[in-house]
Every structure is written in structure tokens, then in C-alpha cells.
Amino acid sequence: MSNEIRVFIADDxxxxxxxxxxxxxxxxxxxxxGEAAAGDLALERIVALKPDVAVLDVNMPEMNGFELxxxxxxxxxxxxxxxxxxxxxxxxxxxxxxxGVRGYILKDSAIAEIVNAIKQVARGRDFITPKLSGxxxxxxxxxxxxxxAEFERLTAAERKILRLIADHKTTREIAAELFVSxxxxxxHRYNICHKLGLRGINSLVIFAIENKSKIS
Numbered sequence: 001m002s003n004e005i006r007v008f009i010a011d012d013x014x015x016x017x018x019x020x021x022x023x024x025x026x027x028x029x030x031x032x033x034g035e036a037a038a039g040d041l042a043l044e045r046i047v048a049l050k051p052d053v054a055v056l057d058v059n060m061p062e063m064n065g066f067e068l069x070x071x072x073x074x075x076x077x078x079x080x081x082x083x084x085x086x087x088x089x090x091x092x093x094x095x096x097x098x099x100g101v102r103g104y105i106l107k108d109s110a111i112a113e114i115v116n117a118i119k120q121v122a123r124g125r126d127f128i129t130p131k132l133s134g135x136x137x138x139x140x141x142x143x144x145x146x147x148x149a150e151f152e153r154l155t156a157a158e159r160k161i162l163r164l165i166a167d168h169k170t171t172r173e174i175a176a177e178l179f180v181s182x183x184x185x186x187x188h189r190y191n192i193c194h195k196l197g198l199r200g201i202n203s204l205v206i207f208a209i210e211n212k213s214k215i216s
Contacts (some may be wrong), residue, residue, distance in 0.1 A: 001036045004031045005122040008051040010042035012060045020055070027115050039063025043071055051079055052122050058085040058092065069099045080121045084114065090135040097150045097202055100190070103127040124170030126202055161188045163215045164210035
């Protein structure tokens with residue numbers, strides 16, 4: 001079916017991996033296209049299969065989730081990454097968001113939350129488990145403090161994308177409106193974050209919304 005969300009899963013615990021497969025396959029709109037128990041093998045298969053979403057553990061042999069997310073951001077940005085992990089530390093969450101990870105959920109999350117996260121991320125939105133929402137406060141403050149002279153460094157194209165982000169447009173919606181590829185939009189997002197000193201896509205969204213009236 002053309003509307004199916006193609007999902008790849010990677011975890012080095014076979015029992016958990018099998019359970020995750022059962023959860024995802026129970027949802028008719030989701031389809032498992034591949035799996036792996038090691039990071040290097042996951043990268044190889046993800047590049048070949050080009051899934052819509054890759055659900056990854058952080059701790060994996062050969063190549064960890066951070067290294068894998070970094071490689072995918074560079075080589076296959078169309079595939080959105082979700083971390084499904086036991087790590088509930090603020091530092092781990094921040095590192096993941098800095099690498100462009102679009103979803104972050106814990107392994108003790110409810111089944112419905114895992115399924116919802118995959119669907120939301122596939123639509124181009126971000127999903128952070130509510131259990132860690134308190135850690136986003138510092139990132140929100142950083143977003144509010146960003147701007148000033150750096151804001152003037154944005155190109156016309158970057159300002160246009162920032163306005164659309166402020167209007168809650170997804171990457172795909174922005175790409176369609178500007179007649180560019182989603183990959184181009186993602187590249188602009190990262191450039192904007194770099195120029196404004198923002199850490200991760202979530203901070204960019206917050207900044208865009210709070211500074212909407214200033215974006216010309």
C-alpha cells in the first residue's frame with residue numbers, strides 16, 4: 001500500500017527486537033522493511049532499503065546510535081530517525097537532538113506512544129516522550145535568547161523557511177510550497193540552527209514561533 005510507513009528497526013537485544021516487531025506489525029499503517037542487531041549492519045541495510053523511519057537503540061555494537069544517526073543525517077536525510085532507548089538523561093537527549101534525531105522515546109513507553117511517535121515523525125513532525133519534556137525547558141530558553149546580530153545573517157531563502165516553520169509547516173509541506181526537495185529544506189534547517197546558535201530542530205521551531213513577527 002502506498003500510504004504505508006516503511007520502518008526499519010535496530011537493537012542488539014533479540015527479545016526486545018522481536019517484541020518491537022510485533023508492536024509495529026500490529027499496526028496496519030506501519031510496515032517493517034528490515035532489522036539489524038548491530039549499528040554497522042543497520043547502516044548498510046538502511047541505505048539499501050531507504051525506509052521512511054529508522055527506530056534505533058543508542059547502545060549497539062560496531063556503531064552506536066549516535067554514530068548511525070550522524071551518518072544517516074549526512075547520507076540519507078530523507079530517513080527520519082527515532083531513538084528508542086533506556087537512556088533518560090538530559091545529556092543523551094540533547095546529543096540526540098543535536099544530531100537531528102526527530103523522535104526520542106523510552107523503552108518503557110506505552111505501545112500507543114511508540115506507534116504514535118513513528119506516525120508523527122513520518123509526517124515530518126518531532127516527538128519527544130512526555131516523560132522528558134522537562135528537559136526541553138533549557139532548550140526553549142536557549143531558543144528565546146538566540147537571535148540578535150546572528151538573525152541578520154540569514155539568507156532570504158532561510159528567512160522564508162523560518163516563516164513557514166513558524167506556521168507549523170512540516171519539511172514535506174515546506175518543500176512542496178517552495179518547489180524544492182525535502183533534503184534541501186533539511187539542509188537549510190541545519191544552516192539556520194548553526195547561524196542562530198540553536199541546538200536541534202526543536203529549538204528552531206520554538207525560536208521561529210516566538211519570533212514570527214520579526215521574520216521579514
